[in-house]
Amino acid sequence: MNCTKHFRRFLAILTALACLFGRPVPAHALFGVGDEVFDPTMYASQLQQLQQETATVTNLAQQLQYAIKNTTGGGAGVWQSNQNLLTNLGNLINQQEGLSYTAQGLTQRFQQLYPGYNTANTAGVQSPQTTAETTLNTLNGALASAQAQAQDFQTEQASLQSLELRNQTAAGRLQAIQVGNEIALAQVQQVQMLRQLVMAMMNSQNVAAANQVNSQVQSSLEAQALFSAPPSAGIPDIFHDAPPPPQP
Numbered sequence: 001m002n003c004t005k006h007f008r009r010f011l012a013i014l015t016a017l018a019c020l021f022g023r024p025v026p027a028h029a030l031f032g033v034g035d036e037v038f039d040p041t042m043y044a045s046q047l048q049q050l051q052q053e054t055a056t057v058t059n060l061a062q063q064l065q066y067a068i069k070n071t072t073g074g075g076a077g078v079w080q081s082n083q084n085l086l087t088n089l090g091n092l093i094n095q096q097e098g099l100s101y102t103a104q105g106l107t108q109r110f111q112q113l114y115p116g117y118n119t120a121n122t123a124g125v126q127s128p129q130t131t132a133e134t135t136l137n138t139l140n141g142a143l144a145s146a147q148a149q150a151q152d153f154q155t156e157q158a159s160l161q162s163l164e165l166r167n168q169t170a171a172g173r174l175q176a177i178q179v180g181n182e183i184a185l186a187q188v189q190q191v192q193m194l195r196q197l198v199m200a201m202m203n204s205q206n207v208a209a210a211n212q213v214n215s216q217v218q219s220s221l222e223a224q225a226l227f228s229a230p231p232s233a234g235i236p237d238i239f240h241d242a243p244p245p246p247q248p
Contacts, residue, residue, distance in 0.1 A: 069172030076178040078162050079185040082192070089148055089196050093141030093203065099134055100141065101203045114210040128218065135211040142204035149193060159186065 093100035103109060113131050163182055170176040 066172075069175075071174055072172055073174050073178060074171075076182060078159060078166065078182045079189070080159075082189055085148075085152060086192060086196055089145045089200070092144045092148060093138055093200070096137045096141035096144060097134070098136075098138030098141040099203075099207050100138070101199055110210070114214040128215075131211060131214065135207050138207040139204050142200045145200045146197060149197060 090100060090102040094103060099106070099109060099113065113134055163179060163186065166175070166179045166182075170179055
């Protein structure tokens with residue numbers, strides 16, 4: 001709207017100048033007798049008016065240029081989605097054959113791996129060796145996820161340098177606003193990366209803690225089963241099968 005208003009005013013001034021200076025205004029001789037004469041004061045006044053109108057037109061032209069710059073885009077497009085990277089980071093633990101937060105049926109798999117080795121229900125329970133291997137693979141996958149984030153630093157740095165260049169060369173208000181929006185999107189992206197790293201760390205810590213608790217429960221149940229089991233066949237019970245003491 002402002003650009004249209006300035007442009008119309010600019011055209012109106014040019015039209016007025018054309019009407020005013022399209023042809024010279026003659027000055028007649030005194031008492032209406034004689035030929036036309038040159039009146040220097042009239043032309044001096046017209047020259048002064050022309051200078052004022054020229055300054056006004058120049059000012060309006062500058063305002064139009066500023067308005068065009070402030071409404072010209074071109075500072076967007078640096079930010080790109082990193083959804084594929086986030087998905088790959090979450091799947092790295094699965095690729096290492098660990099127990100990842102991205103796994104389907106996570107709760108069921110966790111219960112199978114770390115059931116406390118309840119002797120009353122051992123259906124589907126993994127062996128202690130399998131459980132230990134899964135725990136180690138999970139820790140290894142968490143390290144691989146952190147390494148993949150570190151390897152992406154070079155790409156992030158290139159994006160930041162591009163944003164800085166666009167910030168320095170912004171020609172108008174709109175371009176500066178667009179660069180600011182791009183920076184805000186990059187900040188949100190970094191928060192997502194940090195959340196993924198925290199989730200990977202929680203994943204590995206929980207699996208390691210579950211393996212430790214599971215091992216303790218297993219040892220306790222095995223000890224209880226050993227003391228409560230009946231004596232095996234062929235092995236005498238030293239308390240019941242021993243002969244009675246001799247009578248005095």
